[in-house]
Every structure is written in structure tokens, then in C-alpha cells.
Amino acid sequence: MSAFSSAQTVLVTVLFILTGAGLVALFILIVLHDRIKRRYQKDASTLASIYESIPDLLFCIDTDNRYTSCNRSFLEAVGRTEAEVIGKTPFDIHKDREVASDFVESDNQAMRENRLTTHIGWLTYPDGSVKLLETIKNPIVQDGVVTGLLGISRDITLHRQVEDAARASSDFKSLFLAHMSHEIRTPINVVMGMTELVMRRKIPPELYESMLEIKNASENLFQIINDVLDFSKIEAGKLEIVVNEYSFSSFIHDIVTICRVKIAEKTLFFLVNADSAIPERLIGDDVRLKQIVLNILYNAIKYTQDGYVSLAVSCELENNTANLVFEVSDSGIGIKEDELNTIFNDFVRVDHLKNKSIGGTGLGLSISKNLCQLMGGDISVDSKYGVGSRFVVKVPQIFTDYAPYTRVEDAQDKSILVYEQRLMYADSIMRSIENLGTRATLVKTQKQFFRELELQNYKYLFVASFLYENVKDNLDKIPPDARVVLLSETGDHTVELGVARMDMPVYALPIANILNHVESAFGRADQRYAAFTAPQARVLLVDDASTNLKVAEGLMQPYYMQIDACKSGFDALTLVQQNRYDIIFMDHMMPEMDGIETTAKIRAFDNEYCANVPIIALTANAVVGMREMFLSNGMDDLLTKPIEVPKLNAVLEKWIPREKRMRFITNDKSARSVSLSIDGVDVKAGISMTGGSIENYLDTLSIFKKDMLEKMPAIRQCTLRGDWKLYGTYIHAVRGVTAIIGARAMSEKAREL
Ligand code: ADP
Helix, strand or coil: CCCCCHHHHHHHHHHHHHHCHHHHHHHHHHHHHHHHHHHHHHHHHHHHHHHHHCCCEEEEEECCCCEEEECHHHHHHHCCCHHHHECCCHHHHCCCHHHHHHHHHHHHHHHHHCCCEEEEEEEECCCCCEEEEEEEEEEEEECCEEEEEEEEEEECHHHHHHHHHHHHHHHHHHHHHHHHHHHHHHHHHHHHHHHHHHHHCCCCHHHHHHHHHHHHHHHHHHHHHHHHHHHHHHHCCCCCCCCEEEEHHHHHHHHHHHHHHHHCCCCCEEEEEECCCCECEEEECHHHHHHHHHHHHHHHHHCCCCCEEEEEEEEEEECCEEEEEEEEEECCCCCCHHHCCCCCCCCCCCCHHHHCCCCCCCCHHHHHHHHHHHCCCEEEEEEECCCEEEEEEEEEEECCCCCECCCCCCHHHCEEEEECCCHHHHHHHHHHHHHCCCEEEEECCHHHHHHHHHHCCCCEEEEEHHHHHHHHCCHHHCCCCCEEEEEECCCCCCCCCCCEEEECCCCHHHHHHHHHCHHHHHCCCCCCCCCEECCCCEEEEECCCHHHHHHHHHHHHHHCCEEEEECCHHHHHHHHHHCCCCEEEEECCCCCCCHHHHHHHHHHCCCHHHHHCCEEEEECCCCCCHHHHHHCCCCCEEEECCCCHHHHHHHHHHHCCHHHCEECCCCCHHHHHCCCCECCECHHHHHHHCCCCHHHHHHHHHHHHHHHHHHHHHHHHHHHHCCHHHHHHHHHHHHHHHHHHCCHHHHHHHHHC
């Protein structure tokens, strides 16, 4: 009762005495009601003043879309008085019917669905200004029934303008980056190309070192530019996934070849296992997928000093989808747990102390993750600091007709004895062989090796090349039908009669190729390093991977042919029109214009030479049916990658015209035991190329001398007269004969001239 004043208390007492308790109770009720009403009115007026003064537009409508109330901001926005609004619909107060109908529609939707909805639309104010309003519409519910709607509209024009400006500036930045990186790529390409050309020449070792540095630096720069270009494309949302059909065997072969070269700079084990069940024909963006896997592998190589880097590829088949899983593990520096989540962010490089001597931009993983997600996959990582890391890339690819990328014919009948002491390699090889469904036994000592040979009839002997000495001393103990295959390191070009080679790391594809092509690889004892020379023959190599080109050129060097190499179908078309080739080796999978398209374009040139020049498909795909596919597309033959010398011999022998081939025998005893030495001349090669006997060689030398003595004055005359055409013809001949006698440097000089 403290709420009553003293006058009221006195009055109550008098009244209580005069009229009784009932009347008093009624009075109390009236007084209380009065107070409640006053209090309520005070709250209501506070609310009303907020309602009025708020800059947002507030309004209520009923279910017939008639306004039941609105605030001052609303009236100002529509340029009406309260009387002109209350009881009216949006059609009555907005001149623009489209605007009104838009409002009504969204109001009705919010009431119909009885949920909070947001509507964004333009409104023209009475002063002519146009504003963007964001309206939140909240249905009013009484006794479970929607009776109307409360709307709150806010002016977001400025907000949107700021957003647009930010987006425009970011777009501009991305566009600028894209243009710049594109422009920079062109001159860098020239630097890289010219460096490559100079390095192919005979140059002094110190110059070679400097060129190597230019080459490495420009390749790094090229990589950075490519990353920046990709980054800017991702930022601008312009990076697209280009889907096409590709061959998994080519894909994995290229990855292994590229990394094999990269890893050779370090003393690391490189282990590869690629499940032979992965489909050969896949549909997806192989170029981008290769970029992701190579990026992760490069990192593994970069951040690992000792131990190993391994790549394991597996897949799960689900209807027409092959869910590929690439697992890259290393025994490198590892990543701290709290930094694991950040490494996929833009420009993030972690552990600066350890990393400071290792180059990088911190863009690679962020780009890879983005690309991966664009392809419907993802990348994850787990790592132990100081122990190593494991990155897992998962990407779904489509396949239509299932055929595995590699398999061994009659796998059960092929028994292999593996002689390898290095546990990691041994383990990896055994796993790949098992995966192919073939039997193998592993031995680690010479004693075990020969004992096993006595116990069982092995068809294939896989021997680590550094252990071959142990085998070579007892060749007589090897059964005549057993095939020796050397597991060789990069850069090891040991060539042994009747011995095949597989470059480490070996995995399902090269193993199956060896096991499937037994006869062509070993069949003829006289199929050796180079069965002949062909200095007059002209060859064109087309492959987009420079490493593949280098390997092929290296393998063809002993044939002394004139080799041109180019990295795209477009360049091939130009070269084919400029020169007359005896044979063209054409890679199948190349970006933009692939081998099949290039062949079709060559065949379409209207001349007899282009219609007939032998085109040999280079492919890592030894799958049945491929040969027919190439032949039906205008090619003449097929050579599988990695190129094996016996097969190369067979192809060259078949397609290089007979008159351009010159026989020689490499295994002649006299070639090995000769003690003759001439400065600047590879006598052994000379003897081989002139038939294998020292007598023949000496004869050739004297003919060469006589010939040169006669031709020298004529050549000199040409230079004096400026008759460069005849000079060219003479020098061309010098080039051929000097090559035959083993004077390589001179032959090379003549080629340059
Ligand atoms: P970077 O160009 O620096 O290599 P990335 O985006 O490819 O950029 O990688 C981001 C960071 O993640 C690297 O700077 C490195 O700190 C860390 N990282 C990536 N891969 C490995 C790895 N295999 N081992 C250890 N650290 C790694």
C-alpha cells in the first residue's frame, strides 16, 4: 500500500467507516487500474516515439495487404501522409505498379509460409533519389493464425556501393595480375628455350654450369608466374576445369618421368605404386590433376633431405566414377600440428626457420586445394613434425568402358626373382608385382640368388643394377631362357647384351610392359643398343614434355640421325612444312592439339610427302586396342614409353629407308679390346660403325683422310667465293662421315655450320 499517498489513506479510512469494505475494495481496483494504465501509456508512448524516430521504415499490414500502421520514415519514403496510407494497399501508395506488385508478392509469401523473409528492392523517393531497401518481413501470429505482417526496411544503397567498389577493385587486381603474368610468360619462354638450345651444344663446362643456373632460375620464375596466373584466375572466379578423355597410363608415366629427373638431384628413395585396376580411359581435367599431384610431389621432394618420397595411387570404382586417391608421403621436415590448418591458405609458408633456404611462394597448396575442390575432390594432410608428412588428394573421374590401365597377360605363369638389397625399393617392387597377380621371390644376397635359381625355374630376373656385377661373374649359372632385367638408377646407361632395363622407380606399368613384350625386348640376340647408324636420316620428335624429348633424343643419339624436336602439334606442323623427315615420332597426349589431331592436319597437307611420311605414335599406353586406334587415325606404327632400345631399333629399322641405314655391330671383341686412341675421336664407336673390325676402321680412316685432302681446297674455295649452297652440301657430307669415324665433336661442329 506504500503506493498510496497520505490523503488517499485518510480517505480510504473514512470511506471504510462510512460505506463498508466492498466499496473500499472497488476503489482500490480503480486506483490500481489507473496506475497500470498510466504506466502502460508511458511505455507505449516511449515505444511510439522510438517507432516514429527510427530511420528504418516500419510498417504493419493485414492479410488483405492494407497498411494498419507505419512510422514517419515510411511516410517520408513514400511521400504520403498517414491518412493516405492507413487502410490502403501498396498499389494505392506506389506509383510504380511493378514495385507495388513486387512488395505485395513478397508480403504474401511471408504470410503464406509464416516465416521471416528478406526482400531486396529499389524504391524511388519523393525527391527523385533511388535507394536500395532490404526489408525483413515478420508475420504477426495471433492464436496460431497469421493476422498480418510487420516489415522493417533498411537503406542498403551505400553498403552495396562499397561492396561493388571492393569487388571491382579486386577484379581489377586479378585482371592486372592475369595480364601481367601472361605477358611475362612469353619472354621467359624465350629465355628457357634459348638456354636449352645453348646447353645442347658442346660448350665449356664452366659455361654449362652458368647456363644450368639460368635454366633453373627461369624454370622457377616460370613456375611462380604460372602460380600467380592461376591464383588471379581463382580470385576472379575464372579458373575453369577443362574436361576431356585421357589415358591414365600416359598420365602416370609423365608424372613419374618428371619426378624421376627432379628427385635425381637428391639422394632420396622414390617409390611408386599405382594400382593396376585403375581404368585406362578416364574423363576429367588431366592437365589440372597433373598440376596438383606434381605440386604435392615437388613439395615432398623440396621439404625432404633424407629418406624417401612415395606416391601411391589407388581407386574405388562406383558406377561410372573412379574415385582416384593419390597419397604422397615423405620423410621430410614435417609440419607442426598448429600450422597444419593454415598451409592451404594463400601465401602461407610455415616454419620459416627451417624453410628459409627453400624457395616458394606459399601459393601452390592453396591453388591445388581450389583446383581439387573445383573438380569435386579435396586434399587433406597429416604430418608429424620432424618425421614426415602425408598428403592425400581425392578426385572423382568418370570412365565409360572399363579396362585397367595395365595388366600382365598370363600373369600366373610368370615367375620373377627379384635381387634387391634396399628394403624400401624391394618392398615397393614386390607390392607392384603382387598387385599385377604375378609371383615373385625376393633375395638379398648373391648366394641366395643363385640358390633360388637352382631351386626354381624363374622366367625373369629383376636385378638392382648396382648388384649386377655379382650376377655377371656367374652368367653361366643363369638358365638360358631366363630374362635379366636391370633395375637402373637415373643417369645409369649401362647397356648389356640381351639385358633389358627398367628405370627406378618401377611400378605396375613398366613391369607389365616388360612382362608382356618379352619377345620384342629379348627375342633377338643381335638387338642391341643401336643396330645401325643413319646419319642421312632426318627425324622429328613431338612431345610436350621436355623430359620425354630429352630421353628420346638421348636414346636416338647413337643412331647419328638428324633429330629435330618440338613441344607442340602447332610447331610440328610448321617443321613438317619446312623439312623433309624420314620419320616422325608423335606423342599422343598433348595439350591444345593432341597427336591424333596433329597427324590428321599433316595428312591433310596436299602433297605426297605429307601423305606418306611415317608417323609413329609415342604412348605410355600398351593396352590392347591402342595400336588399331592409332593406325585408324593415320599413324603408321606405335612405340611405347618408356622407350626400350630393342623396340626403337625395330621401329627405325622398319621405317628408315634401307639406303639410309648403315650396319654396325657393338659387341665385337675387337671394338672392346682396341688400344688405338685418337684425340677427339671415339675409336670404339668408330670401329662399331664401320663394321666392327679394326681393319675395316683403319681402312675407313685412310679413305676419310684421302677424301678430306681432296675436298678441303674445294670447301675453302666455296668460302672465298661465297658459294654457301655448295659449302652447305660439302659440310653436310663432312658431318656424316665424321660421325661414322667417331669424330663426334667435329661432326657436331659441322652440324652447327
Ligand atoms: P611453397 O611455395 O612455400 O612450397 P605451398 O603452398 O606449396 O607453398 O606450401 C605451403 C607451405 O606448406 C610450405 O611453405 C611449407 O611450409 C609447407 N609444406 C608443404 N608441403 C610440405 C611437406 N611435404 N613437408 C613439409 N612442409 C610442407
